[in-house]
Amino acid sequence: xxxxxxxxxxxxxxxxxxxxxxxxxxxxxxxxxxxxxxxxxxxxxxxxxxxxxxxxxxxxxxxxxxxxxxxxxxxxxxxxxxxxxxxxxxxxxxxxxxxxxxxxxxxxxxxxxxxxxxxxxxxxxxxxxxxxxxxxxxxxxxxxxxxxxxxxxxxxxxxxxxxxxxxxxxxxxxxxxxxxxxxxxxxxxxxxxxxxxxxxxxxxxxxxxxxxxxxxxxxxxxxxxxxxxxxxxxxxxxxxxxxxxxxxxxxxxxxxxxxxxxxxxxxxxxxxxxxxxxxxxxxxxxxxxxxxxxxxxxxxxxxxxxxxxxxxxxxxxxxxxxxxxxxx
Amino acid sequence: xxxxxxxxxxxxxxxxxxxxxxxxxxxxxxxxxxxxxxxxxxxxxxxxxxxxxxxxxxxxxxxxxxxxxxxxxxxxxxxxxxxxxxxxxxxxxxxxxxxxxxxxxxxxxxxxxxxxxxxxxxxxxxxxxxxxxxxxxxxxxxxxxxxxxxxxxxxxxxxxxxxxxxxxxxxxxxxxxxxxxxxxxxxxxxxxxxxxxxxxxxxxxxx
Numbered sequence: 001x002x003x004x005x006x007x008x009x010x011x012x013x014x015x016x017x018x019x020x021x022x023x024x025x026x027x028x029x030x031x032x033x034x035x036x037x038x039x040x041x042x043x044x045x046x047x048x049x050x051x052x053x054x055x056x057x058x059x060x061x062x063x064x065x066x067x068x069x070x071x072x073x074x075x076x077x078x079x080x081x082x083x084x085x086x087x088x089x090x091x092x093x094x095x096x097x098x099x100x101x102x103x104x105x106x107x108x109x110x111x112x113x114x115x116x117x118x119x120x121x122x123x124x125x126x127x128x129x130x131x132x133x134x135x136x137x138x139x140x141x142x143x144x145x146x147x148x149x150x151x152x153x154x155x156x157x158x159x160x161x162x163x164x165x166x167x168x169x170x171x172x173x174x175x176x177x178x179x180x181x182x183x184x185x186x187x188x189x190x191x192x193x194x195x196x197x198x199x200x201x202x203x204x205x206x207x208x209x210x211x212x213x214x215x216x217x218x219x220x221x222x223x224x225x226x227x228x229x230x231x232x233x234x235x236x237x238x239x240x241x242x243x244x245x246x247x248x249x250x251x252x253x254x255x256x257x258x259x260x261x262x263x264x265x266x267x268x269x270x271x272x273x274x275x276x277x278x279x280x281x282x283x284x285x286x287x288x289x290x291x292x293x294x295x296x297x298x299x300x301x302x303x304x305x306x307x308x309x310x311x312x313x314x315x316x317x318x319x320x321x322x323x324x325x326x327x328x
Numbered sequence: 329x330x331x332x333x334x335x336x337x338x339x340x341x342x343x344x345x346x347x348x349x350x351x352x353x354x355x356x357x358x359x360x361x362x363x364x365x366x367x368x369x370x371x372x373x374x375x376x377x378x379x380x381x382x383x384x385x386x387x388x389x390x391x392x393x394x395x396x397x398x399x400x401x402x403x404x405x406x407x408x409x410x411x412x413x414x415x416x417x418x419x420x421x422x423x424x425x426x427x428x429x430x431x432x433x434x435x436x437x438x439x440x441x442x443x444x445x446x447x448x449x450x451x452x453x454x455x456x457x458x459x460x461x462x463x464x465x466x467x468x469x470x471x472x473x474x475x476x477x478x479x480x481x482x483x484x485x486x487x488x489x490x491x492x493x494x495x496x497x498x499x500x501x502x503x504x505x506x507x508x509x510x511x512x513x514x515x516x517x518x519x520x521x522x523x524x525x526x527x528x529x530x531x532x533x534x535x
Binding site for chain 1: 337338340341343344345346347348351352355359360363364367368373376377380381384385388389391392393394395396397398403446447450451465469470472480487490491493494495497498499500501502504505
């Protein structure tokens with residue numbers, strides 16, 4: 001792997017320090033490792049040079065810990081003291097009225113470089129307005145409008161990315177629209193896989209728009225069927241639970257695309273992460289309490305794996321539940 | 329939610345919910361380590377203080393962005409290291425001033441002088457590395473982060489961390505032979521007699 005990266009042997013035929021450092025770190029190919037090791041067995045000078053690598057590591061490890069000097073400490077304390085406590089009102093521009101705001105929206109300019117909100121233009125906000133369907137139980141929404149002038153991660157522009165620090169959950173960042181659904185009865189941790197399957201099964205835009213069937217519709221073996229569109233869907237599991245309602249406590253979250261976007265960001269740390277579907281219902285905790293809860297289902301870059309967060313109506317970072325769920 | 333020790337994630341959550349003391353308490357816990365990372369990556373305390381201040385304000389404001397999938401310290405270190413690398417890129421030149429006295433701690437004991445020399449040498453050499461290599465070496469070799477966690481902090485694959493560490497160590501080792509009077513410089517072009525030359529010929533290690 002590093003044979004290309006490592007500079008070649010010095011003209012004298014001895015391995016370079018880079019080679020020796022790669023050897024020490026286990027980065028050499030099997031062939032190269034054998035070559036270098038073989039050379040070392042016959043070359044005292046190079047063995048001594050090779051020894052400088054672990055010696056350097058030891059010198060680094062041996063550095064004494066440092067303490068922050070008082071002057072720096074005071075300066076930072078003063079800067080933080082000048083910050084207001086985290087606001088409870090949304091700071092991002094939006095055309096939606098803000099009644100109960102209890103989630104925090106970080107200001108775009110202050111988010112660490114890699115996570116920057118693309119500020120939607122007014123036209124984009126209008127274009128992304130939720131689509132209300134017959135029955136009203138499913139709403140499709142968009143968090144962002146990605147324009148070419150927005151600075152977004154490459155992963156958000158359509159390519160499948162591998163997990164890294166900006167996307168450690170390996171979420172499929174190509175998802176750019178979400179579906180909101182009232183889930184009906186109470187769910188607990190053991191129901192999450194089935195709940196996820198039924199939420200995902202009826203979440204594709206085509207199924208939402210014209211009632212086309214999806215393969216997971218029939219696999220909802222859970223306690224109560226998930227509310228679907230008025231158009232009939234095949235599969236015994238999904239019934240016509242159009243009476244499923246969004247709990248009152250969740251309505252502020254449910255109604256605010258911006259709050260939902262902020263919540264997705266809170267959960268994932270990535271402004272390009274859009275859940276595939278968000279369920280609104282009640283959750284029974286392991287302690288036996290039943291609370292209003294929203295279930296955020298995120299697709300990952302692994303086709304059969306979804307990552308599911310259950311949050312309360314404030315989208316507290318102390319989530320009610322988090323599971324990696326295998327999807328059909 | 330009472331008495332017992334509060335975890336980092338709990339403190340951060342309290343901060344997000346408006347607790348005015350929680351962030352300070354969180355930073356107090358990790359203050360010295362974050363300072364060590366900034367100082368040794370940038371090699372200069374004024375720069376380190378600037379970067380660290382920017383980073384902590386950013387973390388303060390963006391705390392709702394912590395998603396709970398990693399340790400809070402990983403998240404904090406990521407913000408700090410990013411701020412350091414940003415500053416290093418903006419300044420574009422690695423520091424050339426002499427090391428300030430505060431980058432090393434004083435030690436007593438018979439080898440104190442030699443140890444201090446080596447420490448100064450290591451830190452001086454570290455300041456000459458490209459910032460990204462320095463950051464990798466600081467995290468893995470000085471602060472003893474596991475490679476995987478350093479990868480999460482730096483936002484690169486583990487293999488890249490290992491590669492940057494190897495390159496950094498090689499450069500440091502090279503510099504240290506200039507600084508350390510006890511280390512003999514080996515002129516390899518003159519290694520031609522006896523065992524070495526014979527074995528080279530036998531093993532066919534000519535390029």
